[in-house]
Amino acid sequence: MQKGRGRTSRIRRRKLFKSSDSRGVNESYRSEFIELKKWLKHKKFEDTNLIPARFPGTGRGLMSKTCLQVGQMIISLPESCLLTTDTVITSYLGAYITKWKPPPSPLLALCTFLVSEKHVGDQSSWKPYLDTLPKAYTCPVCLEPEVVNLFPRPLIAKAREQRTHVQEFFTTSKDFFCSLQPLFSEAVESIFTYSALLWAWCTVNTRAVYLRHRQHGCFSAEPDMCALAPYLDLLNHSPQVQVKAAFNEETRCYEIRAASSCRKHEEVFICYGPHDNHRLLLEYGFVSTQNPHACVYVSKDILVKFLPSTDKHMNKKISILKDHGFTENLTFGWDGPSWRLLTALKLLCLEVGEFTYWKKVLLGEIISDTNEKRSLDITWKICDYFIEESNAMLQKVSHMKDEEVALINQLTLVETLWTEELKILQASAAILSNLQTAFT
Numbered sequence: 001m002q003k004g005r006g007r008t009s010r011i012r013r014r015k016l017f018k019s020s021d022s023r024g025v026n027e028s029y030r031s032e033f034i035e036l037k038k039w040l041k042h043k044k045f046e047d048t049n050l051i052p053a054r055f056p057g058t059g060r061g062l063m064s065k066t067c068l069q070v071g072q073m074i075i076s077l078p079e080s081c082l083l084t085t086d087t088v089i090t091s092y093l094g095a096y097i098t099k100w101k102p103p104p105s106p107l108l109a110l111c112t113f114l115v116s117e118k119h120v121g122d123q124s125s126w127k128p129y130l131d132t133l134p135k136a137y138t139c140p141v142c143l144e145p146e147v148v149n150l151f152p153r154p155l156i157a158k159a160r161e162q163r164t165h166v167q168e169f170f171t172t173s174k175d176f177f178c179s180l181q182p183l184f185s186e187a188v189e190s191i192f193t194y195s196a197l198l199w200a201w202c203t204v205n206t207r208a209v210y211l212r213h214r215q216h217g218c219f220s221a222e223p224d225m226c227a228l229a230p231y232l233d234l235l236n237h238s239p240q241v242q243v244k245a246a247f248n249e250e251t252r253c254y255e256i257r258a259a260s261s262c263r264k265h266e267e268v269f270i271c272y273g274p275h276d277n278h279r280l281l282l283e284y285g286f287v288s289t290q291n292p293h294a295c296v297y298v299s300k301d302i303l304v305k306f307l308p309s310t311d312k313h314m315n316k317k318i319s320i321l322k323d324h325g326f327t328e329n330l331t332f333g334w335d336g337p338s339w340r341l342l343t344a345l346k347l348l349c350l351e352v353g354e355f356t357y358w359k360k361v362l363l364g365e366i367i368s369d370t371n372e373k374r375s376l377d378i379t380w381k382i383c384d385y386f387i388e389e390s391n392a393m394l395q396k397v398s399h400m401k402d403e404e405v406a407l408i409n410q411l412t413l414v415e416t417l418w419t420e421e422l423k424i425l426q427a428s429a430a431i432l433s434n435l436q437t438a439f440t
C-alpha cells in the first residue's frame with residue numbers, strides 16, 4: 001500500500017482538517033481573561049463549561065471544555081455581573097441623570113457610563129470587563145465612506161442612516177455631557193468625544209443582551225431593554241444553533257441553555273436572531289457565510305428598469321404594489337426568487353387585457369401561461385444582471401485590496417458579503433432555469 005493513500009491516513013488527514021478548520025486556540029492564559037475570571041468569581045460567577053479561544057473563521061469566542069448536551073446550562077451569569085441602567089442610576093451619574101431635562105434615554109445612560117468608566121481607567125470597578133472589550137468595531141458607521149460605497153445599494157442607504165443617527169446622538173447629547181463637568185478635572189469635551197461615544201454605542205449595540213427592565217421615571221420613553229453581560233458577550237453567532245436565553249427571576253441569573261448539542265473543544269455559539277447578512281453587518285459588523293437567512297434585495301427601481309417603458313399601466317401597477325406593500329422585501333434567496341418578488345413581477349407583467357386580474361395575482365393565482373413565462377424571464381434577467389454586478393464588485397474590491405492595504409480588513413468584509421450574494425444569485429439562477437424549462 002502506498003504511503004499516505006490508505007484508510008488510516010485519510011482519517012488522520014480528515015481529523016487534521018477538522019482541527020485546523022474549527023478548533024480554537026485557547027486564550028484563557030491571557031491576562032485580561034485571568035483578571036475577568038477573578039472579578040466574576042468575586043461576583044459569585046463560576047464557569048465550568050467554557051474557555052475563551054480564538055477561532056479561524058469567527059475570531060475571538062468561547063470554546064466548550066466538555067461535551068454539552070441539549071438542555072444543559074451553558075452559562076449562568078448572576079445579576080450582579082450585569083451592566084444595566086440600574087448600575088448607572090446607582091452610580092455617581094445617577095444624580096445627574098435624574099435632574100437632566102429632557103430625560104436622557106436608557107442608551108445614553110449606558111454609553112455615558114461606559115465612556116466615563118473607560119476614562120477613569122484603573123479607578124474603574126468595571127476595569128476587568130472594560131479591558132476585554134474590543135478597541136474598535138466594524139459596524140458600517142465605523143467604516144471608511146469609500147468602503148461603505150462598495151456595499152449593495154440597499155445597504156448603502158441603511159449605512160448612511162446609521163451614520164446620521166449616531167452623529168445626531170452625539171450632537172443632541174453634548175449638553176448633557178457638559179452637565180457632568182463637576183465630576184471630572186479634565187474638560188468633558190475631551191472625554192465625551194465623538195469617537196468615545198461611537199465606541200460606546202457600538203459596544204452596546206453589538207454586545208448587549210435583551211433584558212426588559214421596569215421603566216425608570218428618570219429616562220425618556222424608549223424601552224429599557226439592554227444589559228451588558230461580561231464573559232457571556234464573548235459568544236459568537238451562528239444561524240444554525242438554537243439556545244434558550246433569558247433572565248431567570250428565581251435564580252436572578254441570566255441563563256443560556258443549549259438547545260442543540262456541542263462537542264468538547266468546539267466553539268459554542270448562540271443565535272442573535274434569524275438575521276440576513278445586511279442586518280448582521282449593520283448591527284454587528286460581520287457577515288455570516290452559508291447563512292440560510294441571507295438574501296439579495298431587489299429594489300422597485302430595478303424591477304422597472306427591466307420592464308417595457310411603453311406600458312401605459314406602469315404607474316398604476318407600481319402604485320398598486322406600493323399600496324399592498326409589495327415594493328419592499330423583494331428578494332433572491334438560496335431557494336430562488338421570493339414569492340413576493342415573483343408576485344410583484346407577475347403583476348407588472350400583466351398584459352393590457354389581463355390588467356383587471358391584478359387582485360388575483362396578489363392572492364397567488366395563475367393568470368396565464370404567458371404571464372408566468374414573461375415574469376419568469378424578467379426575473380431571470382434581473383438575477384443575471386445582479387450576478388454580473390456582483391462579479392464586477394468583487395473585481396473592484398480585489399483591485400482595491402491591492403491598492404489600499406490599510407483598508408484590507410474592511411475590504412475583506414465587503415468581499416465576503418458580495419461573495420455570499422453571488423452564491424445566492426447563482427443558486428437562484430439555477431432554480432429559475434429549471435422553472436423556465438417547464439414553460440418551453
Ligand SMILES: C[S@@+](CC[C@H](N)C(=O)[O-])C[C@H]1O[C@@H](n2cnc3c(N)ncnc32)[C@H](O)[C@@H]1O
Pocket residue numbers: 057058059060061134206207233234235236237238283284285286287288
Ligand atoms: C457579542 S460579541 C461576540 C464576541 C466577539 N467575537 C469578541 O471578540 O468580543 C459580537 C461580535 O462578535 C463578532 N461575531 C459574532 N459572531 C460572529 C461570526 N459568526 N463570525 C464573525 N464574527 C462574529 C462580531 O464582531 C460581533 O459584533
